[in-house]
Amino acid sequence: MTLPEGFLDRVKAALGEGGWLSEPSDLEPYCTSWRDDWHGVTPLVARPDTTARVAEVVRLCAEARVPLVPQGGNTGLTGGGQPHEHGREIVLSTGRLNRIRAVDLDNDTITVEAGVVLQTIQEEAARHGRFFPLSLAAEGSCQIGGNLATNAGGTQVLRYGNARALCLGLEVVLADGRVWDGLRGLRKDNTGYALKDLFIGAEGTLGIITAAVLRLVAELTDVQTALTAVPSPAAAVTLLGRLRATFGEQLTAFELMSRSCFEIAQAAIDGLDDPLPQPAPWAVLVDIAGQGAPGALLEPLETALADGLEQGLVSDAVIASSLDQRRQLWRAREEQAEAQRRTGVGIKHDVAVPISEIAPFVEAADAALRDAYPGIRLITFGHVGDGNLHYNPLQPDDWDGAAFRAETGRVNRIVHDLVVAHGGSISAEHGLGRLRRDENTRYKSDVELDLMRRIKRALDPHDLLNPGKVLDVSAPAVEVGHRD
Numbered sequence: 001m002t003l004p005e006g007f008l009d010r011v012k013a014a015l016g017e018g019g020w021l022s023e024p025s026d027l028e029p030y031c032t033s034w035r036d037d038w039h040g041v042t043p044l045v046a047r048p049d050t051t052a053r054v055a056e057v058v059r060l061c062a063e064a065r066v067p068l069v070p071q072g073g074n075t076g077l078t079g080g081g082q083p084h085e086h087g088r089e090i091v092l093s094t095g096r097l098n099r100i101r102a103v104d105l106d107n108d109t110i111t112v113e114a115g116v117v118l119q120t121i122q123e124e125a126a127r128h129g130r131f132f133p134l135s136l137a138a139e140g141s142c143q144i145g146g147n148l149a150t151n152a153g154g155t156q157v158l159r160y161g162n163a164r165a166l167c168l169g170l171e172v173v174l175a176d177g178r179v180w181d182g183l184r185g186l187r188k189d190n191t192g193y194a195l196k197d198l199f200i201g202a203e204g205t206l207g208i209i210t211a212a213v214l215r216l217v218a219e220l221t222d223v224q225t226a227l228t229a230v231p232s233p234a235a236a237v238t239l240l241g242r243l244r245a246t247f248g249e250q251l252t253a254f255e256l257m258s259r260s261c262f263e264i265a266q267a268a269i270d271g272l273d274d275p276l277p278q279p280a281p282w283a284v285l286v287d288i289a290g291q292g293a294p295g296a297l298l299e300p301l302e303t304a305l306a307d308g309l310e311q312g313l314v315s316d317a318v319i320a321s322s323l324d325q326r327r328q329l330w331r332a333r334e335e336q337a338e339a340q341r342r343t344g345v346g347i348k349h350d351v352a353v354p355i356s357e358i359a360p361f362v363e364a365a366d367a368a369l370r371d372a373y374p375g376i377r378l379i380t381f382g383h384v385g386d387g388n389l390h391y392n393p394l395q396p397d398d399w400d401g402a403a404f405r406a407e408t409g410r411v412n413r414i415v416h417d418l419v420v421a422h423g424g425s426i427s428a429e430h431g432l433g434r435l436r437r438d439e440n441t442r443y444k445s446d447v448e449l450d451l452m453r454r455i456k457r458a459l460d461p462h463d464l465l466n467p468g469k470v471l472d473v474s475a476p477a478v479e480v481g482h483r484d
């Protein structure tokens with residue numbers, strides 16, 4: 001497919017020197033996903049350094065009817081940030097929109113451009129004696145625009161909520177090139193529809209986020225971390241309830257991992273040891289954190305875990321005695337994505353169920369998959385405190401990887417049907433992208449899909465912003481009439 005004559009030259013001129021890439025070797029990393037599972041083609045990566053330049057590129061795309069794909073750190077896991085294979089989309093990378101525009105300590109906010117790397121925001125907050133709680137293993141390379149576009153979750157959602165909960169205002173370039181300045185640092189603003197929330201989690205299909213006002217919270221002065229062996233997911237859920245009752249909001253992380261998570265991490269990642277003296281079928285990483293004197297929470301945590309031991313909820317526990325040991329305890333969890341990337345073919349699921357349904361769901365899904373695929377390895381981990389599991393069946397040892405990959409549809413059906421039967425969602429935090437677009441269509445009601453399509457058509461009538469991702473807009477609109 002060809003682009004309109006002179007289009008690329010007009011875009012390059014709008015971007016200025018250093019504002020675009022077009023050499024095939026430079027384009028390649030922007031066309032390939034982190035897991036190497038999506039490969040697209042583009043003639044140009046636009047790298048604007050101001051909102052005005054983003055707006056001009058989008059305006060030129062609208063005028064020429066050329067679609068574009070926004071991209072941040074390119075760590076997304078659902079094929080949302082890569083162009084399609086047909087080669088007619090340009091990629092708009094936000095990497096040069098990387099200024100911290102303001103820090104307002106009285107308002108406890110930070111205003112940042114979309115391309116600021118998440119870890120940089122955390123560091124800037126710490127420099128000012130504050131904490132920015134969004135935290136995920138990709139934080140060294142993902143960008144806040146991508147975090148907001150995917151409504152990222154991570155390990156601190158239990159206490160602080162996901163990216164949406166941490167965002168007070170947005171600046172967004174709309175599909176026609178206009179800029180919506182919604183950069184308000186307000187905690188209360190009931191002046192109509194919550195427009196910001198439309199763009200958060202829209203994965204670049206409704207507008208391009210160029211800047212955001214984010215909430216900062218009080219610095220944590222005392223963080224205690226424990227790795228606890230638990231006999232089952234049911235015991236983990238009961239332990240979660242007990243720790244919540246004891247610590248309330250001081251419980252900031254509660255991450256479940258199956259034994260298999262440690263096994264693959266130890267095999268794939270150098271220098272990673274299982275910190276538990278005895279291999280346990282399941283383990284939970286617990287963080288308790290607060291603003292008190294350093295070490296003040298240690299004894300209460302020890303007491304709570306000793307109670308858990310007595311009640312048969314915990315079979316063993318290690319509490320970190322230094323920052324270094326804390327990092328060690330978190331390592332197997334943090335390295336899961338990397339370890340799985342290096343270990344055979346896995347069929348990934350990022351699901352949410354009510355916390356009360358976690359144990360019944362895991363039991364039912366494990367049984368159904370073991371029945372369908374004897375020898376299958378079940379890699380189960382996730383943010384149990386949020387009801388979010390990464391449920392990733394791995395090819396049986398005696399299976400060929402390609403043959404197992406060919407089973408994706410059947411495995412998805414087993415897992416996702418059970419998720420829905422347990423009142424859950426087929427995408428908890430990674431979004432839909434291309435990977436789960438059609439799967440989502442299968443489970444969402446007609447009314448919900450129709451509402452989503454109407455919003456998309458209203459904001460992007462020519463389907464130019466990240467087309468083909470999140471939802472298929474080609475389905476006809478439902479006629480809305482009056483009911484007698």
Ligand SMILES: Cc1cc2nc3c(=O)[nH]c(=O)nc-3n(C[C@H](O)[C@H](O)[C@H](O)COP(=O)(O)OP(=O)(O)OC[C@H]3O[C@@H](n4cnc5c(N)ncnc54)[C@H](O)[C@@H]3O)c2cc1C
Nearest residue numbers: 072073074075076080143145146147149152153154204209
């Ligand atoms: C090791 C690893 C661990 C991870 N752990 C977690 C986790 O715990 N929790 C979690 O939620 N995710 C996790 N992820 C997934 C990923 O890091 C997040 O989805 C992250 O928020 C994506 O940010 P990004 O800047 O890389 O976005 P990209 O990958 O560049 O883009 C993601 C989507 O957002 C769109 N987009 C990007 N920037 C913009 C913008 N400025 N405006 C509009 N649309 C935009 C893209 O078009 C694409 O659809 C993990 C990924 C890896 C590799």
